[in-house]
Amino acid sequence: MSAEPLRLTVDETGPGIVRELTGDQLAALLGVPGLVRLSPAAGGRWRLAGNQKTGLVRLRTPSGATVQLRLRPKLPxxxxxxxxxxxxxxxxxxxxxxxxxxxxxxxxxxxxxxxxxxxxxxxxxxHGYRTVEEELPLIRGRIRTADQLRRVGLPLPVAVRYDDHTPxxxxxxxxxxxxxxxxxxxxxxxxxxxxxxxxxxxxxxxxxxxxxxxxxxxxxxxxxxxxxxxxxxxxxxxxDRSLDADDGQLPTTADGFVLDMPAVFERFLTTALTTALARRGVRCAAQEQHHRLDRAGQVRLRPDLVLYRAGRTVSVVDAKYAARHSPAPPTEHLYQLLGYCVALGLPHGHLVYAATSGDGQGGNGPSEHAVRRVGITVTAHALDLGRTPAQLLTEVSDLADRITAAAVPDGAEADVPPGATRE
Known part of the structure; x- marks a missing residue:
């Protein structure tokens, strides 16, 4: 009789849970890197904490047992x-x-x-048309002349090519x-x-x-x-592109479905903000590559969104699936956006954080952080993902208004960087 599966529920964020794990079970969890964060706890036990992923995965251990891991989202x-x-x-x-x-x-x-x-x-x-190449005892469509002439002996079957109306x-x-x-x-x-x-x-x-x-x-x-x-x-x-396995998919020892929440938030923000800014005459380019930070052009930057108006670069936006920190964003977030602004020749950039109802961040307005000596201002915003869809889209519309108001005016120095490419 097979052993009873180990069932674990881990919240997407938070301190996690502490459990006793066998070496067999630990090997299964480590077999999908990045699924959860594992760390030793007191008494030889292990702490499992969420890693901004949600879903449910069934893992098979080296001995053939099962670990069922439920990653519970913080959002409804x-x-x-x-x-x-x-x-x-x-x-x-x-x-x-x-x-x-x-x-x-x-x-x-x-x-x-x-x-x-x-x-x-x-x-x-x-239904649609699909080109089919096969050998038939009768002529259908066009004869594949080169293939047919290479035949020796009987002329049948006939090498033909035709369009098939098929589901x-x-x-x-x-x-x-x-x-x-x-x-x-x-x-x-x-x-x-x-x-x-x-x-x-x-x-x-x-x-x-x-x-x-x-x-x-x-x-x-x-x-x-x-x-x-x-x-x-x-x-x-x-x-299943959210898992950090070598091929980007679930390994053969696992099945289920997992979402990478930072990627989900970035895709939503890209879609919603692109639509809102288009109504204001601003075009968004997602995941565009730029190489203008260093003189040699060897440093690659890929902002989440670069904004253009009338062919000129006017702003840059970076999505962060995290609660907005107060009084200022984390240093690494500021450094990243400063790099984008310097490379694009922009005096203003925007960080957009994912807040949730109850974390005290969703109702706060934007906060500006003027960086000394470089003349660049970083504005941090928060979208409350716990609100209703209509309310959330209203927040995105307000965000588009603020970004447009702060954008570089027509005639300013910022322009379209040469050699920009999009992935």
Whole structure:
């Protein structure tokens, strides 16, 4: 009889928990670096503290036992789902009211995928044309002349190439892979698992993705627009890019789903702030590379957001998934933003922190920090992620107003740095 699984619940932030762990269990936890922070505690025990990740992972130990690790978010699931899914063009968050009734992230995400996919497939399964090369006993499409002329003996089968109208396209392959994976998530209610498997049966004729294969590429267009919300959620469930394993994915000794919360906050801020600033005539460039800090151009900088107006660099923004410190941001945060401002020739930059209701940071206004001798001002802001979606978007709009007001006016010295590239 197999041993009872070890079940651990660790909050995303905070002091963590102290537990006795066998060497076998410790090896499983260490097998996914960065998942939690481990440190020795009194009495030969171990302290497990959150590392800004949320989700649920089932780890297999070297002896074959199981460690189930639940990483509990500090935000309510409803708020977290809003951060994950916010988009001005295809908000699938209309579905989250019922999906977020549970306190657990995984059941909520799986239920949300089932709801969005059901709505997507109600209008039928999307078909597309796919180029097929095969050998047939009859002519279909075009003959692959070069391949056919190389034949010796009988002319059949014929080497042909044709376009097949099929459901076996990138969009459906991604959706099918997400349905299969969501149905296997640990702790899933039977009703949700049944709904996911039923929806997968609708995708008859779609080939499953091979294990470990990269997701096929798809391009949003008029024909697949109704699929877009489901595909964005499917790619989220299939990503697992938040773990620090060598290949960026869960190792073969683990399964589950984990979100890296700093990355979630950065993506939300990028999307929401880009939309808000566009209405004010400011363009945002995300994750753009710059090499103008040193004369040789060897130091690479990649700010979260560089802001342009009429082709000129006007400001820079960096997202920080942490409560805003008082009276001043941490020194390393200031140094980082100062480097961005110096490289871009800007007198003003912005740090945007993620506050939560109850931490005493969300209601505070921005704080300015003028750096002596260099003439650069850093402004620290806080967005309260614990507020309702409408309130949070209002905060983003107010933030856009403050950033625009402080931006370099037209005609100032800052300009577009040559050689900037985007990753």
């Amino acid at each position: 699931v409803r708020n977290l789902l809003f951060l994950l899914g916010h988009s001005p063009t295809d908000p699938w968050l209309n579905e989250t009211v019922e999906a977020a009734e549970a306190d657990d992230l995984l059941p909520a995400l799986a239920d949300l995928l089932a709801r969005v996919t059901r709505r997507t497939l109600d209008s039928g399964v999307l 076996d396209i990138a969009e459906n392959r991604i959706l099918l892979a997400a349905l299969h994976r969501a149905a296997r998530l640990p702790g899933l209610p039977p009703r949700t698992g049944l709904a996911l498997r039923h929806l997968a049966h609708h995708l008859d004729g779609v080939h499953p993705l091979p294990p470990g294969a990269p997701l096929p590429r798809w391009t949003p267009n008029r024909l697949n627009s109704r699929y877009t919300p489901a595909l964005r959620l499917a790619e989220l469930l299939l990503a």
